[in-house]
């Protein structure tokens with residue numbers, strides 16, 4: 141049975157607004173989402189609002205068992221495109237009409253936020269009343285203020301809130317970004333979960349999630365988050381240590397997970413780790429960039445209890461140029477060797493379906509993975525995860541499409557060639573569906589809805605999967621992330637020519653547009 145500490149219980153008669161934060165995936169995933177936990181605490185700071193959580197597959201709140209349809213606002217967090225199916229299922233199971241055109245005054249206002257909602261609201265635009273575009277903390281408070289000042293059902297009044305897209309008006313909007321991480325809201329009163337099954341714990345297993353940075357400007361051409369949330373912003377390491385101490389005081393937790401788009405790029409990483417370690421914290425982090433991991437960082441992480449190092453070389457050297465992930469072979473092999481010496485478990489991520497990639501490249505990739513595995517005294521201790529590249533909105537790959545047949549052929553080859561190693565390949569069909577949900581238009585909504593009652597066959601996904609030419613209008617053109625299309629087109633051209641675009645933190649600015657937001 142699930143047991144939680146530090147949740148908010150309020151008297152519903154004493155608040156003006158009941159807000160449900162819905163998560164269309166299981167508890168373990170929901171409670172590992174930094175954005176979800178920030179919004180929960182941040183909204184509950186308001187005396188006029190009680191924010192409760194509704195987590196798939198349930199349609200009632202955890203805090204008071206209230207059914208979804210009795211909330212004033214029902215807000216979905218969209219971290220993964222595959223969760224769109226669960227979102228519609230949650231509405232259906234809650235007996236809330238799916239389509240916004242079929243809902244009435246007695247139904248909650250349905251909103252959605254998170255990276256998928258930000259990048260391309262179109263596939264769900266017949267179902268969601270308002271999308272939050274960007275980092276939600278500021279937008280949500282303004283949206284609640286507007287709601288409370290005029291709770292009638294008309295949506296026009298929300299157009300004045302920065303960072304919202306309202307399908308009814310098909311308005312143009314600019315992404316909302318937190319400028320200063322030192323000034324923004326950080327959780328200091330974290331929920332602690334205890335349960336008798338692993339699913340009742342967060343992925344980070346009851347640790348304090350410290351938001352060290354947001355945004356990454358390295359410019360990997362496949363990475364949607366890297367284009368959406370520019371520029372890179374960091375929180376001062378002394379402030380982070382204070383936040384960790386406050387969290388420990390309020391929760392008793394002693395393990396810290398460092399969260400950021402690229403934690404190892406954090407400029408004071410060693411000071412932060414040393415400071416946390418001297419306060420007796422155990423430290424862990426899910427994301428490290430190979431080129432900024434030093435032996436010292438690995439040793440400190442090892443000492444503080446980290447067991448697994450997850451790295452993403454993505455591909456072989458030449459293909460890394462296509463995706464602008466310029467890591468030297470020497471750096472990759474040094475980090476892996478150090479990680480093996482320090483007895484870490486090692487997990488490595490690779491991509492297939494990179495533009496221009498041939499079967500010969502796939503053969504080379506298999507040899508490359510074998511070479512890495514054989515560095516270990518027990519090659520099975522090195523885990524490989526191979527995933528198709530999913531072209532995403534607002535990236536230079538948005539014009540590349542998804543070649544299902546090609547990905548399938550390559551996946552089969554790798555599975556056969558690597559059968560004696562510890563490898564997991566993502567299904568090519570899942571990749572196709574994810575691509576279609578990411579880059580599709582309004583019509584994709586009908587297929588998602590159909591899947592609630594009928595089986596959607598592969599051919600239907602293949603038929604609806606888009607392929608955009610460079611001058612086509614794109615479904616997400618109304619969303620201005622700051623990064624301009626001209627820059628993305630230049631990057632698209634550069635990827636064809638294997639040209640690298642350097643990191644703007646250490647090199648010159650190449651005017652992507654993000655800093656003029």
Ligand code: SF4
Pocket residue numbers: 357370371372644645648649650651652653654655656
């Ligand atoms: S505008 Fe320049 S400095 Fe800012 S993120 Fe883009 S390239 Fe980097």
